[in-house]
Amino acid sequence: GDSVTQMEGPVTLSEEAFLTINCTYTATGYPSLFWYVQYPGEGLQLLLKATKADDKGSNKGFEATYRKETTSFHLEKGSVQVSDSAVYFCALSPGGGGADGLTFGKGTHLIIQP
Amino acid sequence: NAGVTQTPKFRVLKTGQSMTLLCAQDMNHEYMYWYRQDPGMGLRLIHYSVGEGTTAKGEVPDGYNVSRLKKQNFLLGLESAAPSQTSVYFCASTREYEQYFGPGTRLTVT
Numbered sequence: 001g002d003s004v005t006q007m008e009g010p011v012t013l014s015e016e017a018f019l020t021i022n023c024t025y026t027a028t029g030y031p032s033l034f035w036y037v038q039y040p041g042e043g044l045q046l047l048l049k050a051t052k053a054d055d056k057g058s059n060k061g062f063e064a065t066y067r068k069e070t071t072s073f074h075l076e077k078g079s080v081q082v083s084d085s086a087v088y089f090c091a092l093s094p095g096g097g098g099a100d101g102l103t104f105g106k107g108t109h110l111i112i113q114p
Numbered sequence: 115n116a117g118v119t120q121t122p123k124f125r126v127l128k129t130g131q132s133m134t135l136l137c138a139q140d141m142n143h144e145y146m147y148w149y150r151q152d153p154g155m156g157l158r159l160i161h162y163s164v165g166e167g168t169t170a171k172g173e174v175p176d177g178y179n180v181s182r183l184k185k186q187n188f189l190l191g192l193e194s195a196a197p198s199q200t201s202v203y204f205c206a207s208t209r210e211y212e213q214y215f216g217p218g219t220r221l222t223v224t
Contacts, residue, residue: 043215
């Protein structure tokens, strides 16, 4: 079946450091890919998405590129802030449009120290 | 526009008790979902619905039932709670690609 693997945390960085959170996936067909963020005590919020190969999703300084050849969707940010501390989930939608539900990775806890 | 709301926010049950979690959305979305979140496991899909009156099983449906009598509501039921159902439950609804999540219900079964 479909699956998502992402680096496990916690990942601890200093403010203004460069961030990479790795995500790889296994899926049949042509899935859509997502990054969600969860702040303490809250539900998940969509951070960015990519619906086809070579698409780049971006939002709030975060970027991720859909790489079909390496089945990857790594999350990057050039300069992190303390407010970026949260849990980040990589996810895929096997049907592309999300109707059948999402398959999530286990989440990466990011801690940014001032 | 409240988005997706969940009731209750917290609940403690004894083994064998039953309860219903309520999810409501005011965005007129067709699709709705129930997930559970456990430490180190990410979110896993329990059941989902592609429209009023329809439901389907997700990855971990055992021990749960659902109903979608009205488009805006999606109910998750536990008929006989077990400690393994201690979790945080999230409801979501979707429009095209983005799923909108509720704030979650933290359930403890003792």
